[in-house]
Amino acid sequence: MPSLKSNPPGALAATDRPAAEAADAPAALSAPVKKRRRGRLTEARHEDKRTAILRTAAQLFAANGYEATSLDMIADALGMHKATLYHYVDSKESILYECLLKSFADLDTVMESMEDRAVPALARLRLFARxxxxxxxxDFGRCLVLVGSRPLDMVPGGEVRKFQRRLDSTVRALVVEGIADGSIKPCNPGLVSAMLFGALNWVPRWFDSEGSLSLEQVVDAFLDMLVSGIAAPRTT
Structure with missing residues (x-):
C-alpha cells in the first residue's frame, strides 16, 4: 500500500482544492456583481425620480404656462427642496426641452412604419393620426401642444422644430402616395397636413378622457370627415 503523506498545515489536498475553489468563487465574485447591481438599481431609481420630475413639470407647464411655472413650484409639487431638484436637472429650460423630447419619443417608430407600402396609404394615415x-x-404631449416650442427657439440644434417638420413631411408623403395610387383625389398635400395637425393640435385643449368619446373615436371621426367630407350625397 502506498504511503500516505499528510498535507502541510494550511494546505489543501489535491482532491479538496476544486471543491474549495468552487465554494470560494461566489464569495469572490459577489462583491463586483453586487456593486454592478447596486449601480443599476441606483441608476434606475435616479431615472425614475428624473422622469417623475419631468412629468410633474410637464403637467405644471401645461396648466400654468411655462413662464408662470417656477422651479420652486415644481419642487413643492414633488415635496422636495429646490436644491435637491438640481441633482436631477440643470434648469427650467432644460426641463422643458426634455419634456418636449419625451413628447415625441415613440413617434420615430411610427414614422418608420409609415414607409410600409404593403399597407394602403389611407390606412397608414389613420394609424399615424391615432x-x-x-x-x-x-402629459408630455400636452406640454408641447399647450406651451409650444417658442421658449426653446434660441436653443442650438432646433431638434423640436426638426421633428415637427418630419411629422409634416410624413403626412405630405402619405397624401402624395395616395394621390398617385388613386385612393386620394388630387389636392394640396400641404393643406391636408395643415388641416390634420390643426385639428389634432386642438384636441388636448378640450378632450376629456371621461367624456362620451374615446380619443380613438375622436381621431377616427376627424379622419372620416377629412377623407369623406361632411356634405351629404346629392339625391337625383
Whole structure:
C-alpha cells in the first residue's frame, strides 16, 4: 500500500482544492456583481425620480404656462427642496426641452412604419393620426401642444422644430402616395397636413378622457370627415 503523506498545515489536498475553489468563487465574485447591481438599481431609481420630475413639470407647464411655472413650484409639487431638484436637472429650460423630447419619443417608430407600402396609404394615415393624438394627449404631449416650442427657439440644434417638420413631411408623403395610387383625389398635400395637425393640435385643449368619446373615436371621426367630407350625397 502506498504511503500516505499528510498535507502541510494550511494546505489543501489535491482532491479538496476544486471543491474549495468552487465554494470560494461566489464569495469572490459577489462583491463586483453586487456593486454592478447596486449601480443599476441606483441608476434606475435616479431615472425614475428624473422622469417623475419631468412629468410633474410637464403637467405644471401645461396648466400654468411655462413662464408662470417656477422651479420652486415644481419642487413643492414633488415635496422636495429646490436644491435637491438640481441633482436631477440643470434648469427650467432644460426641463422643458426634455419634456418636449419625451413628447415625441415613440413617434420615430411610427414614422418608420409609415414607409410600409404593403399597407394602403389611407390606412397608414389613420394609424399615424391615432398615434400622434395619443402622444399629444400624454402629459408630455400636452406640454408641447399647450406651451409650444417658442421658449426653446434660441436653443442650438432646433431638434423640436426638426421633428415637427418630419411629422409634416410624413403626412405630405402619405397624401402624395395616395394621390398617385388613386385612393386620394388630387389636392394640396400641404393643406391636408395643415388641416390634420390643426385639428389634432386642438384636441388636448378640450378632450376629456371621461367624456362620451374615446380619443380613438375622436381621431377616427376627424379622419372620416377629412377623407369623406361632411356634405351629404346629392339625391337625383
Amino acid at each position: 398615434s400622434l393624438a395619443s402622444a399629444q394627449n400624454s
